[in-house]
Amino acid sequence: MPFNLEPYISTYVFKTLYLPIMIKVVLAVAFPLVVLSAIPIVVWMERRGAGLIQDRMGPNRSNIAGYTFLGLLHPLNDAIKMVMKETLTPERAKVFFYYLAPALVVIPAIMAFAVIPVAAPVEIEGVVIPFQVATIDTGLLYIFAISSLGIYGIMMAGWASGNKFSMLGGLRAASQMLSYEMVLGISLVTLFMVYAEIEPAAIVESQGGLIFGFIPKWGIFLSPVAFFIFIAAAFAECNRTPFDLPEADSEIVAGYHLEYGGMKFAMFMMAEYLSIITMSAIITTMFFGGYQIPFLPTAKLHALAGPFISPFIQIGAFSVKTLFFIWLYIWARWTLPRFRYDQIMKLCYLRLFPIALANIFITAAVMLLIN
Amino acid sequence: MSKKKYIKISERFKDNEFIDKNRPLTFMERLYFIEIIKGLAVTIKHFLYNLFNYSKLPTIDYPDKKRKIPASFRGRHRLTVRTDGATRCVACFLCATACPAGCIYIEAGEYSGGNPNEKYPVRYEIDMLRCVFCGLCVEACPCDAIRMDTGIYDMADYSREGLIFNKERLSAGYPPVKERGDKFNAEQFEARETRSEGDVRNDN
Numbered sequence: 253m254p255f256n257l258e259p260y261i262s263t264y265v266f267k268t269l270y271l272p273i274m275i276k277v278v279l280a281v282a283f284p285l286v287v288l289s290a291i292p293i294v295v296w297m298e299r300r301g302a303g304l305i306q307d308r309m310g311p312n313r314s315n316i317a318g319y320t321f322l323g324l325l326h327p328l329n330d331a332i333k334m335v336m337k338e339t340l341t342p343e344r345a346k347v348f349f350y351y352l353a354p355a356l357v358v359i360p361a362i363m364a365f366a367v368i369p370v371a372a373p374v375e376i377e378g379v380v381i382p383f384q385v386a387t388i389d390t391g392l393l394y395i396f397a398i399s400s401l402g403i404y405g406i407m408m409a410g411w412a413s414g415n416k417f418s419m420l421g422g423l424r425a426a427s428q429m430l431s432y433e434m435v436l437g438i439s440l441v442t443l444f445m446v447y448a449e450i451e452p453a454a455i456v457e458s459q460g461g462l463i464f465g466f467i468p469k470w471g472i473f474l475s476p477v478a479f480f481i482f483i484a485a486a487f488a489e490c491n492r493t494p495f496d497l498p499e500a501d502s503e504i505v506a507g508y509h510l511e512y513g514g515m516k517f518a519m520f521m522m523a524e525y526l527s528i529i530t531m532s533a534i535i536t537t538m539f540f541g542g543y544q545i546p547f548l549p550t551a552k553l554h555a556l557a558g559p560f561i562s563p564f565i566q567i568g569a570f571s572v573k574t575l576f577f578i579w580l581y582i583w584a585r586w587t588l589p590r591f592r593y594d595q596i597m598k599l600c601y602l603r604l605f606p607i608a609l610a611n612i613f614i615t616a617a618v619m620l621l622i623n
Numbered sequence: 624m625s626k627k628k629y630i631k632i633s634e635r636f637k638d639n640e641f642i643d644k645n646r647p648l649t650f651m652e653r654l655y656f657i658e659i660i661k662g663l664a665v666t667i668k669h670f671l672y673n674l675f676n677y678s679k680l681p682t683i684d685y686p687d688k689k690r691k692i693p694a695s696f697r698g699r700h701r702l703t704v705r706t707d708g709a710t711r712c713v714a715c716f717l718c719a720t721a722c723p724a725g726c727i728y729i730e731a732g733e734y735s736g737g738n739p740n741e742k743y744p745v746r747y748e749i750d751m752l753r754c755v756f757c758g759l760c761v762e763a764c765p766c767d768a769i770r771m772d773t774g775i776y777d778m779a780d781y782s783r784e785g786l787i788f789n790k791e792r793l794s795a796g797y798p799p800v801k802e803r804g805d806k807f808n809a810e811q812f813e814a815r816e817t818r819s820e821g822d823v824r825n826d827n
Contacts, residue, residue, distance in 0.1 A: 304673040305666045309682045480656065587666045588659065 271379055279385045284362050291525045292327035298525075298582045299326065305586045330518075337514030344414025345511065353412060354512065354519035356405030361526035364398045367391055368533050369453040371543050371566035372550040374559040383543075383563060384453050391451040392444075395534060396437055399489065402527065403429045406491075406498065406508050409520070413511035421507025424593065425491060425498035431600045432488035432495075438608040439481040442615040443538055446474045456542030460549040468546040471539035477611045479539045481604050483580075486535060488596070490527045492581055494588040495596060532577035536570060543570040692774050697758045699775040700749055702794040703768055706801055710794055711768035714744040718760035718769055726753035727760060747790040751778055767803040 300323055303310025314325040341347060371383035388394050403426055410422015447455050461469040472479045488495035499507040509520040536542055543566035545553065553562045591599070651657050673680060683690055692698070703711045714731035732745035761771050780786050 301670065305670045307669060307673060307680065309677075309680055583663060583666060583670075584659075587662045 267379055275379075275381055276385065279383070280366075283365055283385050287362060287365055287526065287529055288522075290529055291522055292324070292331075294525045294529060294578055294582075295327045295330075295521075296322075296324050297579065298585075299323070301579070301582050302586050305583075334515050334518040339516075340513055342414055342511045346412040346414065349408050349412035350511075351516075353405050353409035354516045354523075356408060357402060357523040358405075358519050358526065360398050360401040360405070361523045361530060364395045364530045365533065367394055367452050368530075368537050369456055369542060370570045371563040372457070372554075373453075374554070374563055376559050381563075382453070383567070387451065387453060389451055391449075391453075391455075392440065392538075393450060395452075396433070399527070399530070400429070400433050402523070403433075405523070409512070410508040413508070415511050417504040417506075418508050418510045420504045421498045421500075421510065424500075424504075425508055428488055428495065428497060428596060429491070431597065432485045435481060435600060435604045435608055436485040436489060438605070438612070439478045439485060440538065441608075441612050442475045442478045443471055445612070445615055445619065446471075452537050452542070456537055456544060457550075459541040460544045462547070468541055468544070470541040470544075475611070475615060477607065481608050481611070482539070483535065484599075484604060486531045487581070487584065488600070490524065490531055490581070492524075492528065493585040494591050496585075496590060497593055497596060500590060528578055528581050529574070532574045532581065533570075535577050536573040540573050542573075543567065545569045692776075694772075696774055696776075697756050697761075697771040698773045699751070699778060700754075700760070700769055700771050700788075700793060701773050701797055702747060702790060703770055703797070703800040704794050706799045708799070709740075710743060710747070710790065711766050711800065712744050712747060713740050713766055713768070714742045714747075715765065717763040717765065721759040721763035723757060723759065724753045724755045726750040744790060747793065749788050749793065751786040751788060752783060767800060773797075 300310040300312075302308075310323060311326040312320055312323045314320060314323065314329050316325065341350065366385040367388055369382070369384035373380050373382040373384075375381075406425040406429070407422045410418045410420075410425065413419075443455070444450050447458050449455050449458065455471075459468070459470050463469050463473060467473050487493075491498050497503075497507075499509070504510075509517055512520060544550070545566070548556075550562075550566075553565065556562070557565060705711055714729055716729055716731075719725075719727040719729050726749055728746065728748045728750070729744050730746040731742050734741055734743060756771070758771055760769050778786060
């Protein structure tokens, strides 16, 4: 009887080759789906939150058989309305670019999520399940590369609409986002120095410890100045109030998406909320320990809850932190008035940029002293 | 040195508290950061207060609930009727003459036989789109035939014709007025209350 190698080979191959690919495919499908389906929730948070902040009720009338679900049906109604709307093309639009722009805005906003880990990798029967779509060594550089692609869509929309207000909005968006992209990158250099890593999963892993035995070893405690600079730049990067000059309704009507209607406009809205979600996730990953729960490192959690439940606990921790920063975006929008254009540029080049640079040198000096 | 200019913002500030718009910002204010935190504190206070006192919000769920309106509120007109069902109006044209908007159209007719009232309106129409709800027609009427005590203020229609109310529409649905100057009786109040059952909330 000949020795049958078949089952051994196939099990081995299955575990080392096919299964990891299948896991990655599942993650690559699940991540965008989850993030996209979070948009209505964020829109709901924004509208109801705005209402309560301004002593109103917010949208609460849409209902199915009398059940309003706290107003959660309004985003659904909006979506139906947007899809059903007539497709209009402005007479002076450059048609190809006019239709390409909304897609170019949405895709980069969702792509940046690929390198963000939402839970520590678990090993079940020799198969490692990473809760991160792509583990790229360049990590954060990938995030910067992708998020700066978002500018193209907005510029293209502004130019291709053939409207002067749109053009102004597009120009404002381009200058503002390029300027703050720089600050965004430089403020993170201190974190690269502190962690000696630029791969998000590794960064989050190194944030599991404690400083002096009682402070979680999170980015905000290691480099607080970088955090405040980063958060200011992140607001500008998402074109959110107080840096929402590209859309400034009272000055240039609606800026770059002025000539867009129906689902094309909805794409811009989605991109805005997607970039809020992505930015919040990046802030959580870089400064608030990602999925780490304070005083409960991954090894301890795995020992307590086992490899099946602990990833979900960590995903929960990550989601709570991210939701807080999404709420911060909304909260700040209904608190702060809009900056003037020259104030934005001054803030970027004369305040944030020098402080970020100085922060690098000071951090380097402190690290030198400690070691 | 620029001349100092003091601007009093509102009565809420005490008399000696002014806001100096030309005052140079202090260092802490120039940092902007602390001022942002202060601003965020103000908005989150409103948010949390309203979240946990949702029913105290000044909003009224309008089409479902309505604000209680005072008894003297001038709502949509109605033509009062006598106990025999005939309209009290004697087609004297005083209301149409008093009307500054010219929205009342009357066509007079004569009673045959021994009716002491002699005249009645064959057509009595009010164009609600023109009416300014001033109440002069009510004051002009010598017979208490037209009143504005229905409390209805939300008339809407898809056509202009739908808002021209004729005699039948104006007199339908209310009990007869026996004598001139009859007070708004209990049943009539009942009919009005059901239209505005909203609990009156703090409306600051």
